[in-house]
Amino acid sequence: MKKTSLLLVIFLLVSVSAVNAQSIDNLKEINLVWGKFYKAFETLDYKLMAEIHSKELVRxxxxxxxxxxxxxxxxxxxGFKRDANNGDTSTISLRFFERINNESQASERGVYKLIRNKNKPNEQAYYGQFHVIxxxxxxxxxxxxxxDSNESNTIDEKAYQKAHAIDDFEKFLKE
Incomplete structure (x- = not known):
């Protein structure tokens, strides 16, 4: 009886660990996509945007x-061509309040911050809430x-900071 109970506990621990590991692996893989998303804005490369989106995209x-x-x-x-011709720059970053995934699908919600012309006199920051599948x-x-939506201009730096960093995986692991 003790052996059966011990085996059951070990099985449950291994199962829970496997679910967490899969979730962390998926988050890391998805973050690679977000890295390309960031890079597309930084380099004004629409081809990177094309690469990370499905041809079945609904925007x-x-x-x-x-x-x-x-x-x-x-x-x-x-837009990127126009920005390049005008000497404009864009930097985007994401913070999350929900990250759910399995082996084939993921749902990610959070707040983005887009900075146009960073460290220039005409620097501007824009915020919005996003949901990506x-x-x-x-x-x-x-x-x-x-x-995405700016929710009638209610999304701001405070909302951005309240969400979790892109590499804050612990918050989103299944328990």
Whole structure:
């Protein structure tokens, strides 16, 4: 009886550890996608944006417009080109209040901070709330749905700081 109970406890501990490890592995893999997202803004590279999004993308902007992959990527292509020609820069960062995943799908919600023309006299910061759905396509995480909104300009630095850092995995591990 004691052996059976001990084996059951060990099995449960190993199972819980496996779930946590899978979750942490998924978060790390998803963070690689977010790294490319950051890099796309920093380098004004629309091809990186195209690479990390599914061709089946549904993009909802500000609660008032839905666009597809091609329109979304073409918007970045022209916007990044315009920024490069004007000498404008963009830096984006994300903080999270929800990160849920399994082996094939993930849902991530949080707050973004976009800084235009950092360390220049015309520097501006923009904030918004986002919800992104990822799915694995041929073993690679891709963004399949991306929704963001400034929530009637109520998202600010305070909301941004309240959310968790991109590498704060402990907060999001399953217990």
């Amino acid at each position: 909802i902007s500000g609660g008032n417009r839905i666009i597809d992959y091609e329109t979304y990527i073409n918007n970045y292509k022209s 990822f799915a694995k396509e041929n073993g690679v995480w891709k963004i399949t749905m991306d929704y």
